[in-house]
Amino acid sequence: MFARFTDPARRAVMRAGLLSMDAGRAALAPDLLLLGLAEECPLPHLPAPEALRAHLDTGRTRELLAAIGIDVDEVRRRTRHGVDDPALWRLRRSRANPLRVTLSGPLGVLPLETHTRKAVEVAMWKPGPVTGERLLWGLLADGANGMARLLHLTGGDVPALVRVAGIPVHRPRRTA
Template sequence: MTMFARFTPEARRTTIRAGLLALDEGRTTLDEDLFLLALAESWPVAGFTVTPEAVRTEIGERRAAEGRAGDRELLATLGIDLDEIRRRIPVRRDDPLAWRLRRSRVRPLNVVLVGPVGDLPLTGRARKVVEVAMNRRGSGSRVTDEDLLRGLLADGSNASVSILRHLGVDLLPLARSLNFLRRSA
């Protein structure tokens, strides 16, 4: 059984979309910033609007400021067109049934998104997003998009929280709307 067995169809699509965004950028890992971008495309919280374009711009600016060229650009300097390679792949990349989210039995901290176009290891922060989402409501419930958003908010030092702050999202009301804050005694 894969980890996706506990995901709602929407949360599964969001996770797969984040993986496809990583592949489209030519990344070799799935990081939490792309979870935010995938969630922004189907924002699950009423009253808080963040556009995918704004998130995409912010991610690009941060990567450029860090001096990290995208893998797509590096491949282009070698004469490799990533879009052409994607067009030649005979399977549907976005078919949810073709994707699995697996935890390594040998290395339980390694979580990998496995799909028809490749395997994407989740970074530590992306793994934390998934694990917080899975453990938020207990073992019997299914992971939703809102749970993934809670997972993003759980680590105040990750890039997604910084992006949300920079885009003007007030995180305290957002966390309250998700019932993510505990009431004091």
């Protein structure tokens, strides 16, 4: 599935997977896909990653290990050399269960939550490359995933992001 993704869009999904694994989550959720997008594909009107992080559960690993004097960033630099290589990551749909999509890489396999899978499918719906804007479209297309609310809470301009993503907005006709 990654064949159509631009490099920044692929890196955003990979980064979201790493964040999810670091947080100890069992599946890749749309909030971490949004954070990965903010880190790897900074789009106009998208909140800064730090603003998003303040509202997300990214795990307490850093705090807990820092309390006993361990620098998590240094440990990751030494042990995760090369895990961010796009060639090592795959996004696959299960043949037996087409609704199951997994992200696999050097650190393991992570299923996509339903809302994350929907976002990826919407991003891939139109022909052409999957870009950061298309992933944003996918995240905003599903009103039940809470991403518009999260963007609003973190200072994102949702109407402007709708324009950046190129989402068509149909306004009802006024009758005279």
